[in-house]
Amino acid sequence: MISRIDLRGRRPSRRELLAELPRAELDVEHAAATVAPILEDVRARGAAALRELAERFDGVRPAHVRVPAAAVTAAVGVLDPQVRQALEETIVRVRRVHAAQRPQDFTVDVAPGAQVRQRWLPVRRVGLYVPGGLAVYPSSVVMNVVAAQEAGVGSLAVVSPPQKDNDGLPDPVVLATCALLGVDEVYAAGGAQAVAMLAYGAAGSEDVDGETLCEPVDVITGPGNVYVAAAKRLVRGVVGIDAEAGPTEIAILADGTADPVHVAADLISQAEHDPLAAAVLVTPSVELAGAVEAKLVDLAEVTPNRDRVAVALRGSQSAIVLVDDLESGLDVVNAYGAEHLEIQTVDAAAWADRVTSAGAIFVGPWSPVSLGDYMAGSNHVLPTGGCAHFASGLGVHSFLRAVQVVEYDADALAVVADRVVALADAEGLPAHGEAVRARF
Template sequence: MDHVNTGLMARIDLRGTEQSGSSSDLSRARLRAVLPRGGVDVEAVLPRVRPIVEAVAERGAAAALEFGETFDRVRPATIRVSEAALHAALAELDPAVRAALEETITRARAVHTDQRRTDTTTTLAPGATVTERWLPVERVGLYVPGGNAVYPSSVVMNVVPAQIAGVESLVIASPPQAGQQGRFEGLPHPTILAAARLLGVEEVWAVGGAQAVALLAYGGTDTDQGELGPVDMITGPGNIYVTAAKRLCRSQVGIDAEAGPTEIAILADDTAHPAHLAADLISQAEHDEMAASVLVTPSPELADATAREVLAQLETTVHRERVTTALSGPQSAIVLVDDLDAGIRVVNAYAAEHLEIQTADATAVAGRIRSAGAIFVGPYAPVSLGDYCAGSNHVLPTAGSARHSSGLSVQTFLRGIHVVDYTESALKEVSGHVIALAQAEELPAHGEAVRRRFEQ
């Protein structure tokens, strides 16, 4: 097992690493240890974030505005964005961007509509039923980050499943922007506002970072004395400070996940085009200096060609410095394996947020994947399609959590409630079992609660 620096991206050679001479024999534990993985130390920033959360919990909007002025160098007159500003943002939106957003919304709604759950009733005996009812969370806060890029697509990905789930009250929080021209000074980016308006979201808050998460969790009073009602759940990605605030607020509200830096893994054989692979690795690295880009292949020739393509394409990449940092970091690498079976084993152990399959018979290979946030099959399903227009959701599990977690969906915003309905005779039929189990667990009062119902 060798780690080699070849070109920009490190190279990890897993070929012939076990006595049997096959990387397919590597255990999941060893693979998790050797594969590149980025990450952030949320625990390390909790001491810096805790005072922010506590101050906003105590003083509400006033504290949030103070922190925003310090961190974002802008202080909006009010936290809640006016209806006029939302209307103006949509009116001034580039027609091409509006058309793209409308198509993205249409496709996302089609996919997420099919995720809706229906109530089910199970009859266990005459007069004994259990019904599972699905009820939406009542009020949800959707965080949309600022920073390196503008994310109207994240507005769509968070709002659409919440609306289809039946969430009645939605609020979007996004950082106010300094240095904008005209009417949008001190407001979230106008494209964010336009996307919210396009989706029919009427409540948008100009607040970002840890203070936004805390304000969503605890609520407050705006500077114009309007109420900023607390939410029941917070979803949406953010930086390490947003993630830390979500962790600290989990006792107050539900959260979707503690999202880490974005990541892509590509499983490819010698049928793949190196230029496509390089472009896709670069596209994810464009997000963040901590983004992870990993290529897994049994072909040394493809690895070499892709490494050359990465360097060539970097010459014309707009965010070259950011991408270079991400691709040369310890979280990114080209991984060589003995064969495709070993590659499948590796990517299942890695459990990527985004996994591309660019191999012969990619559909069959995709069917063997057990751990990924989303799988992109073949040369014409790049991750960037999923970021915008595939219809799938791009809020996905990171840092290997795809082994146990799913991406954002309608289900995220639903709560399953069991409704137990038993008649007297149905209860009597199982009363002996209840009493026996209560005695076995040394909880006799549980059994008494049943027995006393049948005393003469």
């Protein structure tokens, strides 16, 4: 069901590891060619294009692209009480963690009369993408909205694909989650067309009563499929984006003490997201590898999304990687840079502290990735495809800008005036120096 990669007896270089380790193929460049005309259509025709594209891609033509506020509010009334309780607890925990992420302004007195202050300012308006294809994600509403709210963003718009079985509105649990978070600007739009609407704005057509204008946003965040990733790539620069999120990934670094049932269950928990989802076990234990393989067969046969899981586990993006020892395993997971990394070893916390590349790290047998997907308090919008080498998961920082404020008095400027002039002349920019001389 899942392939093996045997690295025992050798210590591959970083370059060799990057070539050998499994990774989902995500052809964003090819998808961009398909997406580009969709972006232009929405830019030109606004809500009319959005309704036509929804009918084409989602199989339903929404009566209103903007969800009526009454429909958002009403969704809470039909929400399953247990789901509501779970969502409310998730919101509390995620808000607690994200409130602690807010960076502090600071002031530095560089010299007498010379001061530089740094202020953190939220962006004006954000667009938050919530998927709704193979599965629906009210938890992604929480992750996106809470981070933006804790950053102090004043205007939030949530987009999620229209659902045929909900009269062209987004999933009712998604709508209810928006209501629980106090968000009433919600749009029945998904895919590349939703990204275009957020980036460029869209006017409502005259023949639909109550249709309103969607104003352009400053930042778009949230996971989606390859077409959403391609659309985000094309509008980057018009707006900011969090990342070009690809298929989900889980890597597990485990030794012989790990429970094979836990390991197999955790691999399957991410494989059920998408046929391209990546599930990777890195271990020095041949016994654990064999036991996990057997459990994967057993558990995959009975899981409700068995077809999707089977495709993901058999895919070239998933594997069991055998290594000589945990030191070698650490090299592998650091080179891989997984979206989600579990450590199931003796002294798991110590190994976790040595990880340098992962979107989020889950330490020990009682911290499964699914906890982070919902209720750990961390954010589940994380870098994929190796982007964890240089990118962070979604958080308050995703919606903030650092602005430096410079204030010198005359005496402070006089102290460095000649040096500013010297540097300006050295760079062949004499007018820079003259701007200082003019003050004296």
